Amino acid sequence: MTRIISSLAEVSASYDALFCDLWGCLHNGKQPFPAAVAALQAFRAQGGQVCLMTNAPRPNQYVIAQLDRMGVPRDAWDLVVSSGDAAQDAMFAGAVGRNVWHIGIEKDHGFFTDIPDAHRDAAPIRRVPLEQAEGIIASGPFDELNETPEDYRDRFQGAVDRGLPMLCANPDIVVDMGETRIYCAGALADFYQSLGGTALYYGKPHAPIYDRARALMGLGPDARYLAVGDGIATDIAGAEAQGIDSIFVTGGLAADAFGPDVEQPDAGMLPEWLGSQGRAPTFAIGRLR
Structure with a gap:
């Protein structure tokens, strides 16, 4: 039974490290949530480590630069691990x-251009027109404010017919940028698969991003991890697959499902919705705080 909590501090003493999502939890794509920043700062102050784990399809240094521009303080986190990091490893290994x-x-x-030291000697990756390609890299739509997966039907069907694999650099289906909901690469990959194509994933909920984060954090085998996120099919599904506890942030992508007060999810509505999703997060909270 998922327990509704009012703050991270209620449960934080039981954990050594957080895997914390960004969009919908720490910021809305435009500005940080002050209460969420304070919660992460407090967790670190008590000795915990915070890994900001994001399905952003870019290497982590670009995510860090974006956080700096937004004004997220550096003392709110220890490291950033992105889907782009894990997917980049696969790309340079020749996955597609x-x-x-x-x-x-x-x-x-x-x-493509910021090549990690581990791949400096790898054969180059060339971006080419679709008709010359051996595979597809999807980091998001060309026009994320206006396009939908359906806009790619003809091009995707031709690629499927040729047997081209797709590497999805961001498994998220949608994110909210301020008040605007936009499609992500995960929506393109899902549509590609519906047409009969093959898609490869490296961000949440898939194992590579968690393996990378744990290796970088350097904690022992008995470390206690807690995942925080608003994506039921990414953050929470990933935590369950990893066998770790989770906090589902109800005030993010699924906010409309839990009553009119985004800060206080309706306790009567939550169990039925979670059951419909086939997920059972350890905790739920309106907003990370």
């Missing part, structure tokens, strides 16, 4: 070939 068609916007180009 060396000549790829990239679907995404300019801010995601660092995925």
